[in-house]
Amino acid sequence: MPTKQRRLTSPTADDVRAWHRVRSAALAHDRPGDPLPTLAHVRASLTTVGPGSRLALWLVHGANDEGVATAKLRLPAAEGGGRLASVELTVHPAHRRMGMGSRLLATVVAAATEENCRRLSTEVLAGTPGESFLATREFVPALRLTWQRLVLAEIPERIVKLPDVPHPGYRLAAWEGAPPDALAESFAAARAALADMPSGGLEVSRTRWDAERVRMTAELAARRGERLLNHAAISEADGSVAGYTKLTLPAEADEGGDGGAGDASSARARAKQLDTAVVAAHRGHGLGLWLKSAMLRHLLDAHPEVTEVVTNTADDNRHMLAVNAALGFRPLRRTVAYQLTLPA
Incomplete structure (x- = not known):
């Protein structure tokens, strides 16, 4: 053809x-x-x-x-x-x-x-013809990911109550979009904590985070029509961000056309959990589970239109997979990131 x-x-x-x-x-x-x-x-x-x-x-x-x-x-x-x-x-x-x-x-x-x-990467569903398509073109598998889904109506009661459990030395903070000016620099520093996130054999760019880049990222979400929700654990010792979690609410219904209101309504029911990170000096206190449970309760209280949350986690990141399982996330699908080394 x-x-x-x-x-x-x-x-x-x-x-x-x-x-x-x-x-x-x-x-x-x-x-x-x-x-x-x-x-x-x-x-x-x-x-x-x-x-x-x-x-x-x-x-x-x-x-x-x-x-x-x-x-x-x-x-x-x-x-x-x-x-x-x-x-x-x-x-x-x-x-x-x-x-x-x-x-x-x-x-x-x-x-x-x-x-x-130097490198070109892409992601395909595991166990599909896409894998052989890439493998025969010199792409190599570099990172395996598990996608998980949480139906909000099925959140365990103990998870809903977790934000009320005291974490001595820390307090919760929440905002939409860019962080408050007083937290912008320490939030950027916390973003850098993702540098040690498991990435298998996938080469990833090491981003330099500062307050300006954090604000630009929030502005990008707004330009896409998404609402960016943030929860952070604040250290009582110095007022810095010890850890955070981010989630996006999908865009509002568009003006019609192909895939009009029905698809928009379905899409609005699903939120996407983005990164969660805890600064190395503050790990071991259960902050990740505390933060993600606080975000989920916020969704239940403030966004009843959202019925489910999806996220993806590297198979090597056993800790976050366990946190998600404790929250009630269940496997949805598996994908594989492939990478091609390009000619010099």
Whole structure:
């Protein structure tokens, strides 16, 4: 089947609709039961990028000019920073095994090589043809992840009460979006605690966190239409952030179109648990479980529209997997991060 591969510089409304069609069809096929993305969510994912990154986008059109495949390549914004790139490549289920995925990946690899990147990573569902597709193209498995889901109606009663359990020397704080100015620097320092998070054989960029970058990250979530919720454990000794947990509430319903209100309603019912970290000097006090339970109770009290939370954790991170299990999270699916070494 003849196809046309096109690099997008500024995605139009038609481009976004075509991208949404491919992404929705692939998710419905590969992850049945998961909420589908809204048009607004797809638009935001193609037009907003975090600090230190930039995007390169490709859309493949089929015989009737409909979208049949997409690729989103995340590149470092400037020289340095490890020269690591990642790609999200999607082929419509009705157009798989026709060679377009191979051709599109070749285009992406060439672009990342031209940008002097050293590694290219991507993530696929474990046990699917995506693994053999990558393995035969010199990608190697670098990190295995377990995705977990928590149905809020099934949270154990003891978890709901955990925030009331005193943790001598610490107090809880919560905010939405960027941290209060008084906590911005120590929150950035706590973010750096993720540097020792298990990452298997996956090479990851080491981000320099400061108050400005923390604020930029919160602003990015707002531009995507998401609400960023934060809970932190504050050390009574010096007022610094000893640990934190973050969660995003999905965007509001978009203005309609493909995947309109029904998909938006489904998506709004699911929140995404992001990173949780405790500064090394404050570990061993149960702060991670305390923080995550406080976040969950906040959802129950303040956001009844949210019915479930999903998260992903490296299989090597046994401690966080145990914390999640104690909270009531259950396995949802498994994915594998693959990495390709690019030509020098």
